[in-house]
Amino acid sequence: MARVTLQTIADRVGVSRMTVSNAFSRPDQLSSQLRATILATAEELGYVGPDPSARALARGTTGAVGVLLTHSMRTAFRDDIATGFFGAVAHELAPTGLAVTLLPSYGSAEVIPARDVPMDGALVYACPEDAPALGWLVRRRLPLVFVDCQDGRRAASVTLDEDGGAAEAAQHLVDLGHRHVGLLTISFDGPHGVVADPHTAGAGFVPRARAEGWLRVLEGTDVRLTAVQVPDNTESDGYDGARTLLTLPDRPTAILCFSDVMAWSAVCAAGDLGLQVPDEVSVVGFDDSPLARRVRPDLTTVRQDLEAKGKAAARTLTEAIGRHRAGNPEVPEDVVLPTSLVVRGSTAPPPAA
Structure with a gap:
């Protein structure tokens, strides 16, 4: 079977290769009817879209952000607070098209996720300053936002009161x-x-x-x-x-x-x-x-409001990534979210002496 390319679709629809490319990467440049025709033709021909690696190289962006964990992913997913935070971050980032990649702090000598996984920036979640994986993110000069931890290098942070x-x-x-x-x-x-x-x-x-x-x-x-x-x-x-x-x-x-x-x-x-x-x-x-x-x-x-924390972390990171792409100097932002006491059934006056 012949390989299906952007040019194959362009020839079938009767448009330029650039027009087909825009249908996938710059949909605002096309009418909705033309884009629908191109995408339907691509599906008919079995074309899934431009190669992600090539598209990332052309754009200068990976379309993904990382979340660095202190512990293993198995441990993180047993933690209601961690999973609630991840869900809030993913929900807030969904409209941006950015994918979320979870980065364990461990790795083999050959594969260290914090060093090797392509990403545009990362959230550092509850990690100590001396975490080896954090060192790799810093060396890569990625935009970072620290959540439930802080950094002496004056990166942005989102913490609770x-x-x-x-x-x-x-x-x-x-x-x-x-x-x-x-x-x-x-x-x-x-x-x-x-x-x-x-x-x-x-x-x-x-x-x-x-x-x-x-x-x-x-x-x-x-x-x-x-x-x-x-x-x-x-x-x-x-x-x-x-x-x-x-x-x-x-x-x-x-x-x-x-x-x-x-x-x-x-x-x-x-x-x-x-x-x-x-x-x-x-x-x-x-x-x-x-x-x-x-x-x-x-x-x-x-x-603590996990939705608010996830929203603040995602917003702060996307803003940091935007400044980084524009070549603007980093403007560290420290977001401190409020907490409140909820009194329920596990507290009462002490027993009488």
């Missing part, structure tokens, strides 16, 4: 009358377990910001603090950390948790220890993920 949301959660427990509060947070690199000084709890941009918000309210009051760090934001780690807090000789009457996943784990640990939530111990999460509304008791938590 982590501090303000955490402070609101802590104030809620103080107002309820709690005077011994546990902090359950994460530190990927350790140390893990009870932290001698609660002011050192939380490692990484988001964990540290949330811990600072808690402490801003709680320090200087008569509230006692006990902090526990665990390796990761998982149900198993959250469960172990909560058991550590709840089996102390003088256990806290409330726990502020890094996430809803860890808060639900704390509820489960309390139940296994024969403790009622919220009658004997209150639990507060962070994120207001679907999990927070699905479990019983439903979780008091700090809400």
Whole structure:
């Protein structure tokens, strides 16, 4: 079978090769009727469109953006917050025609996605500054937007008011009358377990910001603090950390948790220890993920707007890509999105002494 080309279609329709090319890449240059005729002829002849690599070379753009993940894709797709954010980004980018490519932070010596995958720019999602894959994106001089993390090179960022949301959660427990509060947070690199000084709890941009918000309210009051760090934001780690807090000789009457996943784990640990939530111990999460509304008791938590975060990240990145193509200097933009406390069934005043 002879190879079908743009010229083959042009000859069949009786137009120029450029007109056929415009039907695929610059539809605004043609009448709707002529474009429909060309596309119908192309389909009849089995032509799927111009070669993407050649089109990218001609345009100077790949038509794709990357999202760099700290962990593996399997881990990311088990996270309601991550998947909600990805969906919001994809929805916002859909009208632009830009495709979204997920980039794991790992790779073989031969294939490193952050180094080798063609893209016009990338979102860096919750990654540490020293992530090797991030180094490749920086060396490629791609437009970058940091989400739930920040960068010392002054690239644009989209973050939450982590501090303000955490402070609101802590104030809620103080107002309820709690005077011994546990902090359950994460530190990927350790140390893990009870932290001698609660002011050192939380490692990484988001964990540290949330811990600072808690402490801003709680320090200087008569509230006692006990902090526990665990390796990761998982149900198993959250469960172990909560058991550590709840089996102390003088256990806290409330726990502020890094996430809803860890808060639900704390509820489960309390139940296994024969403790009622919220009658004997209150639990507060962070994120207001679907999990927070699905479990019983439903979780008091700090809400973040994933749709707004995805929209802001996509908009900031497309604007950065546009400036980059035009040769304009980078104008870093720091977007900080609000959070709000949602009070539900997992918090109550402490049990009477």
